[in-house]
Amino acid sequence: HWLLRNKHSPVYQWPLLGMLPDLLFSFYNSTLHDLHTRALRRTGGTFLLKGPSFINADFMVTCDPANINHIFNKNAANYEKGRDFKAIMEALGDGIFNVDGESWKFQRKLLHSLLNNPEFECHAMHILTEKTRSTLLPILDRAELVDLQDVFKRFMFDNMCLLVLGFDPQYLPVEYEGGRLPENACGEAFDELEDVATYRHMVPICMWRLQNRLRIGMEWKFIRGSRTIDQFLYGRIKMKKQEFATKHYVGNDEQTKNKTDLLTQFLVMKDEDGRCDGKIIDKTSDKFLRDSMFTLLVAGRDTISAGLTWLIWCVANHPTVEKRILEEIRQVIAARPPEQVNGDEGGFLRSNELNKLVYLHATVCETLRLYPPVPYEHKCAVESDVLPSGHTVCKEERILFYIYAIARMEDIWGKDCMEFKPERWISERGTILHVPSYKFMTFLAGARTCLGKTMSFMQIKSMASALLWKYKFELTDNNPSARTTVGMVLYMKDGLKARVSRRDH
Numbered sequence: 001h002w003l004l005r006n007k008h009s010p011v012y013q014w015p016l017l018g019m020l021p022d023l024l025f026s027f028y029n030s031t032l033h034d035l036h037t038r039a040l041r042r043t044g045g046t047f048l049l050k051g052p053s054f055i056n057a058d059f060m061v062t063c064d065p066a067n068i069n070h071i072f073n074k075n076a077a078n079y080e081k082g083r084d085f086k087a088i089m090e091a092l093g094d095g096i097f098n099v100d101g102e103s104w105k106f107q108r109k110l111l112h113s114l115l116n117n118p119e120f121e122c123h124a125m126h127i128l129t130e131k132t133r134s135t136l137l138p139i140l141d142r143a144e145l146v147d148l149q150d151v152f153k154r155f156m157f158d159n160m161c162l163l164v165l166g167f168d169p170q171y172l173p174v175e176y177e178g179g180r181l182p183e184n185a186c187g188e189a190f191d192e193l194e195d196v197a198t199y200r201h202m203v204p205i206c207m208w209r210l211q212n213r214l215r216i217g218m219e220w221k222f223i224r225g226s227r228t229i230d231q232f233l234y235g236r237i238k239m240k241k242q243e244f245a246t247k248h249y250v251g252n253d254e255q256t257k258n259k260t261d262l263l264t265q266f267l268v269m270k271d272e273d274g275r276c277d278g279k280i281i282d283k284t285s286d287k288f289l290r291d292s293m294f295t296l297l298v299a300g301r302d303t304i305s306a307g308l309t310w311l312i313w314c315v316a317n318h319p320t321v322e323k324r325i326l327e328e329i330r331q332v333i334a335a336r337p338p339e340q341v342n343g344d345e346g347g348f349l350r351s352n353e354l355n356k357l358v359y360l361h362a363t364v365c366e367t368l369r370l371y372p373p374v375p376y377e378h379k380c381a382v383e384s385d386v387l388p389s390g391h392t393v394c395k396e397e398r399i400l401f402y403i404y405a406i407a408r409m410e411d412i413w414g415k416d417c418m419e420f421k422p423e424r425w426i427s428e429r430g431t432i433l434h435v436p437s438y439k440f441m442t443f444l445a446g447a448r449t450c451l452g453k454t455m456s457f458m459q460i461k462s463m464a465s466a467l468l469w470k471y472k473f474e475l476t477d478n479n480p481s482a483r484t485t486v487g488m489v490l491y492m493k494d495g496l497k498a499r500v501s502r503r504d505h
């Protein structure tokens with residue numbers, strides 16, 4: 001019976017241990033995403049991932065657009081993040097990622113008004129351009145061989161700190177000695193907390209809780225990393241509050257207010273505080289500010305840097321795509337009025353110019369389709385339900401959405417789904433095609449769609465155009481299929497090492 005069952009099982013099932021051995025093997029082997037993709041292909045898009053039979057560790061795994069549409073839109077009220085998610089992502093505290101119900105509604109409204117404000121978007125672009133000009137370009141000008149992934153990650157950490165806290169920790173300093181970028185306790189603590197979250201996804205709750213009590217293994221990393229992050233964030237919050245107490249805040253008019261960091265905006269916003277479970281959420285309390293600022297830093301740092309890393313890799317592997325992008329930028333620059341033409345400005349395009357880059361936009365979409373910075377997500381059923389695929393979900397059962405696998409399904413993206421083809425995003429009229437979020441789920445779907453989507457596109461396009469216009473990146477490893485990390489963020493396992501040379505236009 002066991003052998004017969006395995007004949008039809010998408011992942012090998014061991015007695016007592018279920019699919020855990022194969023999962024762990026592919027986790028340490030960095031092939032976890034491929035294992036899920038293969039299993040989803042075999043099963044038509046949905047299967048039950050069986051954990052060890054002596055603990056409740058089963059997951060329904062799906063990448064079926066009909067199921068996703070059902071869970072995120074049609075019957076969204078029945079699906080929550082759930083208790084486990086909050087425990088796994090403990091470092092995020094009560095930030096928006098980790099909450100449901102009233103607290104989520106309150107934070108969503110608050111963040112929506114801040115992040116999607118045109119003046120704030122303009123401020124974000126200004127910070128990004130200045131930081132690129134003052135740090136990133138000088139480093140790339142000097143570098144011959146560089147790990148672009150490491151540089152982008154550090155750069156985005158500084159950029160997000162400026163945007164969120166109004167402070168630059170200089171994780172990517174302009175000057176550094178010995179050709180190696182220096183260590184930074186806070187930046188590294190972010191990485192450690194992410195590793196812990198991945199580990200907690202894999203290992204049964206009782207096991208990591210015990211390790212936490214004993215302060216050993218990965219859980220010791222969690223304790224140490226949380227302490228570093230808390231010191232950093234509470235320190236910044238205290239300083240900002242002191243600034244407020246000692247000097248009159250100049251930004252009473254709406255325009256100035258929207259052009260400051262998010263921490264300041266949280267403090268000056270006049271909106272009412274929220275309510276959750278009958279209690280009042282005070283949005284200026286240290287704990288609420290810590291959780292919100294940390295969430296925003298996490299939301300923007302890795303997603304954008306991972307997206308940009310994959311984009312440079314994809315473009316470097318597709319010379320025809322690179323040629324078309326450069327041609328598009330050349331046309332936009334050529335259309336500038338003479339008084340705005342400045343040789344050194346190069347690929348630094350203004351927001352209205354970035355909007356004209358349809359092919360670059362399609363390239364970003366295609367990169368984020370094949371390499372979604374958040375490769376999987378999970379939710380929990382409040383009540384039992386039947387999915388459109390016919391699978392029954394029990395009460396409190398967890399569902400894993402394999403965003404990475406969606407792009408690799410022929411039924412969804414066609415026979416050429418594995419190919420990197422920006423053209424698939426462009427309509428006959430030359431505009432960007434709209435693809436529903438349950439098919440292009442990189443920014444999630446439904447009411448919980450990412451609040452930084454517009455900003456991310458602008459930032460990735462701005463950096464990509466500036467870098468591709470100014471430099472040629474020659475990859476040291478010509479492997480057309482790079483290994484991916486298996487963590488919460490999809491990075492390149494071996495980094496992105498490239499030789500950098502300036503282009504002569």
Ligand code: HEM
Nearest residue numbers: 096299300303304307373374442443444448450451452456
């Ligand atoms: C390429 C870049 C990005 C990608 C791929 C991305 C992806 C995602 C995903 C998958 C989620 C759902 C997470 C969950 O529910 O657990 C999410 C939520 C969110 N993102 Fe992004 N994100 C990006 C950039 C940003 C940026 C730059 C910000 C702003 C600083 C941001 C702010 C948020 C917020 C506030 C939420 C929570 C929405 C909610 O729960 O209602 N994101 N994002």
